[in-house]
Amino acid sequence: MQGTQSTGSPFAPHTAAQRDAMLEAVGVETVEDLFDIPEPVRFDDEFGIDARTERETRRLVRSILERNDDLTELLGRGHYGYYVPSLVDHLADRSEFLTSYTQYQPEVSQGFLQALFEYQSLLVELTGLEVANCSMYDAATALGEAATLADRVRSVDGHRVLVPDLLRDGRSSTLENYVAGTDLVVEAYPSDDGTVDWEALAELVDDETVMIYAENPTVRGTIEERLPDIGDLAADVGALFVLGSDPVALSVLERPADVGADVVVGDASVLGLGTSYGMGLGLFATREEHLRQVPGRLVGVSEDATDRRAYTLTLQTREQHIRRERATSNICTNQAWVALRTAMHAAMLGPSGLVELANRGVTRATDLAGRLDDLPGVTAPVHDRHHLREFVARLERPAGAVARDLEASGFAVHVVGDHEIQVCTAGTTDDELDAFVASLEEVGR
Amino acid sequence: MSDDPTPADDTRADGEDARVRYDQARYVEDGQYEPLLSEKDLTRVEVGEESPLPDDLTREDLELPELSEPELARHYTRLSQMTYGIDSGPYPLGSCTMKYNPKFTEDVAALPTAAVHPDRSPGTIQGTLELLYRLQDYLGRIGGMDAVTLQPPAGAAGEFVGIRVAAAYHEHNGEAHRDEVIIPESAHGTNFATAALGGYDVVSLPSDEDGRVDLEALEAALSENTAALMLTNPNTLGLFERDIEEIAELVHDVGGLLYYDGANLNALLGRARPGDMGFDVMHYNVHKTFATPHGGGGPGAGPVGVVEELAPFLPAPRVREVGGSDDADGERGEPTYELFDPDHTIGKVHGYQGNWLVLVKTFAYIARLGDVGLADASAMAVLNANYLASQIDYEIPYGPFHHEFVASAGEQDAAEVAKRMLDYGVHPPTTKWPEIVPEALMTEPTEVESKATLDRLAAAFDAVATEDADTLEAAPGRTTARRIDQTSAARNPRLSWQALEDD
Numbered sequence: 001m002q003g004t005q006s007t008g009s010p011f012a013p014h015t016a017a018q019r020d021a022m023l024e025a026v027g028v029e030t031v032e033d034l035f036d037i038p039e040p041v042r043f044d045d046e047f048g049i050d051a052r053t054e055r056e057t058r059r060l061v062r063s064i065l066e067r068n069d070d071l072t073e074l075l076g077r078g079h080y081g082y083y084v085p086s087l088v089d090h091l092a093d094r095s096e097f098l099t100s101y102t103q104y105q106p107e108v109s110q111g112f113l114q115a116l117f118e119y120q121s122l123l124v125e126l127t128g129l130e131v132a133n134c135s136m137y138d139a140a141t142a143l144g145e146a147a148t149l150a151d152r153v154r155s156v157d158g159h160r161v162l163v164p165d166l167l168r169d170g171r172s173s174t175l176e177n178y179v180a181g182t183d184l185v186v187e188a189y190p191s192d193d194g195t196v197d198w199e200a201l202a203e204l205v206d207d208e209t210v211m212i213y214a215e216n217p218t219v220r221g222t223i224e225e226r227l228p229d230i231g232d233l234a235a236d237v238g239a240l241f242v243l244g245s246d247p248v249a250l251s252v253l254e255r256p257a258d259v260g261a262d263v264v265v266g267d268a269s270v271l272g273l274g275t276s277y278g279m280g281l282g283l284f285a286t287r288e289e290h291l292r293q294v295p296g297r298l299v300g301v302s303e304d305a306t307d308r309r310a311y312t313l314t315l316q317t318r319e320q321h322i323r324r325e326r327a328t329s330n331i332c333t334n335q336a337w338v339a340l341r342t343a344m345h346a347a348m349l350g351p352s353g354l355v356e357l358a359n360r361g362v363t364r365a366t367d368l369a370g371r372l373d374d375l376p377g378v379t380a381p382v383h384d385r386h387h388l389r390e391f392v393a394r395l396e397r398p399a400g401a402v403a404r405d406l407e408a409s410g411f412a413v414h415v416v417g418d419h420e421i422q423v424c425t426a427g428t429t430d431d432e433l434d435a436f437v438a439s440l441e442e443v444g445r
Numbered sequence: 446m447s448d449d450p451t452p453a454d455d456t457r458a459d460g461e462d463a464r465v466r467y468d469q470a471r472y473v474e475d476g477q478y479e480p481l482l483s484e485k486d487l488t489r490v491e492v493g494e495e496s497p498l499p500d501d502l503t504r505e506d507l508e509l510p511e512l513s514e515p516e517l518a519r520h521y522t523r524l525s526q527m528t529y530g531i532d533s534g535p536y537p538l539g540s541c542t543m544k545y546n547p548k549f550t551e552d553v554a555a556l557p558t559a560a561v562h563p564d565r566s567p568g569t570i571q572g573t574l575e576l577l578y579r580l581q582d583y584l585g586r587i588g589g590m591d592a593v594t595l596q597p598p599a600g601a602a603g604e605f606v607g608i609r610v611a612a613a614y615h616e617h618n619g620e621a622h623r624d625e626v627i628i629p630e631s632a633h634g635t636n637f638a639t640a641a642l643g644g645y646d647v648v649s650l651p652s653d654e655d656g657r658v659d660l661e662a663l664e665a666a667l668s669e670n671t672a673a674l675m676l677t678n679p680n681t682l683g684l685f686e687r688d689i690e691e692i693a694e695l696v697h698d699v700g701g702l703l704y705y706d707g708a709n710l711n712a713l714l715g716r717a718r719p720g721d722m723g724f725d726v727m728h729y730n731v732h733k734t735f736a737t738p739h740g741g742g743g744p745g746a747g748p749v750g751v752v753e754e755l756a757p758f759l760p761a762p763r764v765r766e767v768g769g770s771d772d773a774d775g776e777r778g779e780p781t782y783e784l785f786d787p788d789h790t791i792g793k794v795h796g797y798q799g800n801w802l803v804l805v806k807t808f809a810y811i812a813r814l815g816d817v818g819l820a821d822a823s824a825m826a827v828l829n830a831n832y833l834a835s836q837i838d839y840e841i842p843y844g845p846f847h848h849e850f851v852a853s854a855g856e857q858d859a860a861e862v863a864k865r866m867l868d869y870g871v872h873p874p875t876t877k878w879p880e881i882v883p884e885a886l887m888t889e890p891t892e893v894e895s896k897a898t899l900d901r902l903a904a905a906f907d908a909v910a911t912e913d914a915d916t917l918e919a920a921p922g923r924t925t926a927r928r929i930d931q932t933s934a935a936r937n938p939r940l941s942w943q944a945l946e947d948d
Contacts, residue, residue, distance in 0.1 A: 031825075034827045035716055036845050036847070070558075095533075098740055109741075131940055252496050267796070277570075279802055305928045315938060324647075332635050333745040346509070412564075
């Protein structure tokens with residue numbers, strides 16, 4: 001019956017004879033007899049959705065998505081279009097990985113469990129923290145979970161969560177939703193030339209502060225210079241220091257454990273996923289002392305009945321399916337397959353490849369900023385800081401108008417102020433950057 | 446492998462060979478399964494020396510495996526072979542709806558035009574917005590809901606949106622005092638955890654002797670403090686809550702909202718809609734109902750539908766159609782799509798717009814099946830569950846059920862039954878839940894299994910049903926790993942290869 005629609009779902013394999021045999025075995029005349037739905041709430045209408053062949057469906061989706069403009073994206077601010085090696089697509093798409101469920105039967109899930117264990121290990125090396133879970137949804141939800149963790153593990157009276165004023169809306173708004181059911185109150189602290197205004201922050205921190213959040217690099221692509229001091233501020237009042245970052249940045253930037261970070265969150269999908277309209281992979285790592293308060297799934301090592309090393313989900317009594325309303329989080333379905341892809345991409349790069357990718361992000365951002373600065377009507381970078389991947393440029397013309405003109409010539413950039421755009425080099429080629437510089441020269445003044 | 450223990454006996458007690466088994470590929474080298482990447486290589490790179498950044502802003506070094514592409518290809522191929530997926534065999538996990546995932550949806554999600562940055566201006570991603578808009582529309586029709594958001598990245602995230610929307614709605618109406626959410630004891634654990642995350646007190650609702658909502662208990666639980674009742678229908682026993690109209694009336698009478706947990710929607714497509722049953726807000730587990738691969742635990746997506754009254758509170762932004770402008774001949778042009786923030790939005794629950802690629806697959810699946818295919822999927826899911834149930838020896842205490850049933854392993858330990866079923870080459874059902882059935886085996890074959898496969902599954906159930914405790918305890922014998930000691934994993938947590946070095 002494959003390929004035709006009149007008989008129903010193309011993925012239900014029953015022949016008419018088999019249906020009849022099954023109905024007889026069950027003891028009913030028709031399938032409808034099996035639906036125990038009271039008449040008043042039965043749906044006798046139609047959705048009005050036409051069935052299509054596979055070929056027609058592919059054509060439909062392709063024709064819809066072809067309405068997307070083909071632009072060179074110089075976009076970042078937390079979501080990066082790094083090239084993903086073919087190995088990742090081909091091996092992650094192996095159907096055993098793609099079509100398996102959560103590893104509740106570890107004896108038949110050893111491969112995926114080991115891959116997730118290796119992903120956790122990658123994050124342990126990158127952060128220097130002892131515990132990493134095997135995924136939250138994205139950076140924003142991981143930040144929300146960090147705040148509820150702080151609420152659980154900090155015994156101070158206060159409820160203040162301090163975040164940078166530059167925090168992007170998706171993260172701050174998600175954080176607000178996560179803390180809405182708690183007593184936590186989110187407050188923004190000021191920034192100074194694109195990084196933390198440490199003096200202002202020090203003024204704000206008090207013994208009612210349960211969490212200080214900072215990002216490295218910041219949403220503007222600048223590198224934080226006072227992380228150890230922020231760590232000290234947090235430690236002095238017993239607050240959790242939560243640091244936002246990502247696996248590429250962590251390959252070269254100061255190790256979170258060394259600057260006093262208690263929790264690292266961020267988007268790990270910068271490796272392995274490419275641009276995907278914002279799909280993510282929430283990174284979450286913390287110190288061993290918070291192990292039993294960690295949200296999400298953890299893969300641990302054990303032994304099987306032959307004393308061989310084996311992997312299993314562990315400490316599940318923290319999780320919703322066991323602990324219900326006393327769980328550390330409500331997360332169930334997570335981003336496991338993206339974690340697999342991230343681990344594969346990182347393994348493909350290896351330590352030298354990761355470091356090279358991150359260093360290239362520094363040099364290319366610096367170089368491009370220098371080239372833009374040479375253009376009439378453009379000043380870059382706006383912040384007198386070190387940058388990774390991206391930077392802010394100031395324009396004489398209104399930024400919105402410049403961005404529209406750039407779009408018309410095939411480039412997408414962020415508008416971050418009346419006269420400011422943000423430009424990201426991640427995932428771009430040198431030729432694309434050359435063409436961009438030429439375009440901005442045209443429209444920038 | 447010479448050091449392999451003898452597989453457990455595979456004959457049934459009555460002497461008949463069950464013949465339902467296959468052995469998973471597995472690798473053993475020097476007494477160990479596939480080595481960790483870190484055991485193949487660890488290379489330390491000095492970072493400070495290489496970096497264009499000043500030393501005080503960089504880490505000292507980075508130590509990770511540095512392997513060739515062929516080595517990695519073999520590593521991950523072997524790991525995949527040590528993983529059981531729905532493409533490996535039947536996967537009748539109750540409530541999880543593990544159905545076959547068509548391959549063409551992977552291809553459409555991989556189209557280069559699907560790969561866009563979330564900060565692109567709406568005018569340059571009309572295709573993405575159109576697809577989202579059309580999916581919102583599809584889901585609204587399927588659920589009988591007036592407005593849909595696609596932002597939640599999973600079912601539990603959808604529940605959270607439902608709870609936050611309910612809170613915002615009550616607060617908007619000056620009823621912020623409502624601080625209780627009522628949840629049946631048999632509900633998914635996420636319901637309880639979500640209500641707690643939303644700051645609500647959970648009021649647990651017992652089932653009646655038929656396994657459904659106890660109306661008297663519900664009446665007793667409802668009050669002016671009720672914010673919402675969270676309900677799965679059919680419930681986790683696969684039973685349709687026949688009193689749904691009365692339940693809705695009771696909840697609405699005290700000013701509460703009725704929340705539909707969409708985990709079991711696969712049973713109802715084209716036959717009943719949550720909106721018609723009186724539900725005010727629902728989530729769709731698109732990875733279950735509409736067949737997008739579970740990916741070893743995700744990603745999924747949990748769109749939320751609401752009735753008109755609640756639409757202003759949905760997460761921002763949503764997508765809407767702006768009528769195509771008239772051209773010179775008065776012909777309507779192609780419609781355009783824009784993002785907008787609902788008037789009283791709760792804000793965001795994800796950094797961007799959720800799990801986009803999962804939504805592409807969902808759209809493609811719905812567009813492929815259409816009305817007829819979706820309704821047939823439910824019909825066959827229900828037939829399959831009823832047929833399988835009719836063929837197994839274990840007792841099924843509650844009925845009539847829809848797409849899943851909960852059998853009781855009786856004197857046997859359900860978790861042990863599951864381990865032994867692995868030896869018969871099939872994935873076992875969900876076990877020991879819901880707790881109202883002793884030693885529960887919660888089974889959901891879905892519509893994609895053939896009669897022959899269901900007969901194999903039934904043979905596995907029945908073979909295990911006759912086996913003694915010793916046999917079950919020795920299982921599994923033919924899987925990649927033998928029985929794994931979960932207690933020691935929790936007692937002595939080793940969660941990274943770095944932790945193994947400390948042993």
